[in-house]
Amino acid sequence: MVKIAIAGGTGQVARETIGALVASGKHDIAILSRGRNAPTDLPSGTKWQTVDYQDKHSLVQVLRGVHTLLSFVQLLSDPNQESQKNLIDAAILAGVTRFAPSEYGSKGTTDMGWWDGKQKIREYLEEVNRTEKVLEYTLFQPGLFLDYLAFPYKTATHVVPLQIGFNFERLRAMVVEGHEDAVMTLTTAADLAAVVTRAVEYEGAWPTTSVGKVKLEDLEAGELKSPWDLEAVHKAVSPDEAPVFQKTVSIGFLLSSVKGA
Structure with missing residues (x-):
């Protein structure tokens, strides 16, 4: 406490x-x-x-x-x-x-x-x-709070939905032409x-932000230089295989995301 x-x-x-x-x-x-x-x-x-x-x-x-x-x-x-x-x-x-x-x-x-x-x-x-x-x-x-997209309906306890560039109730949205894939x-x-x-x-030291950046060239070389360690692994993977599997999947996930997967 x-x-x-x-x-x-x-x-x-x-x-x-x-x-x-x-x-x-x-x-x-x-x-x-x-x-x-x-x-x-x-x-x-x-x-x-x-x-x-x-x-x-x-x-x-x-x-x-x-x-x-x-x-x-x-x-x-x-x-x-x-x-x-x-x-x-x-x-x-x-x-x-x-x-x-x-x-x-x-x-x-x-x-x-x-x-x-x-x-x-x-x-x-x-x-x-x-x-x-x-x-x-x-x-x-x-x-952005996802709850805003529910306008005019309230999905949070206290946060009130706002009208922004999306209006699901009326099936409308605004996007910038040529930038429909903005993240x-x-x-x-x-x-x-x-x-x-x-x-x-959390008992450790707070990081300034919780998103760690890795370099594309490291991933392409099979290296995962992450600022934090991975822990969970799929139950189908044996404990002996877990460290290698975690690294392989993480690298593949990041590279495929960059390439639009």
Whole structure:
């Protein structure tokens, strides 16, 4: 069990994640918010804490004893991202071990000005850790919520569907001519919440991102230089054959994916 603080805890994605954390029954959870009064539907097993994100000194006091700080602060309401920068500074001073900034969307932000704040915070985290790691952090980047595609129907507990370039109800979609094969990532809000919950329980060091890149030339040469090890293997494969089989299948899967399989 660890003590978790959740900044911006009244938002839709935050509430989705809080629900999963509470369901695990393993943690002491404090919800941080600018609001003075706790909502009537505050999840049982959580505590409400009113904070001033502009008061770094008070944030330090609130974060004393916190192990993991998850930020869901609304980016649009703070163009310069002072709230998250103050949270990061306060977390370091308070001795917080882990931090996750307000991401929960795409990795890239090109042509999406409403997400410019993400890049500012990524750069700030790199800067504070430049000479030595003073705050462990990871970027949760699930892409687009699959639940949005259900519009006007709601498939998540808290995340409300949005109208985007797809309208399944009316059998319509928008694509860019000549780029019909553009790649995108879709994740349900429930799966994101489950991943964050598992990440909180993870005892190793958090990686900045959880996607490891390998080189095409290495794969073509039969080498799998992965930043993490494979474990599971099909039950039809004997234990003696497992290491070679894992490597062979992984290389084949990656190469075939690159070639359109």
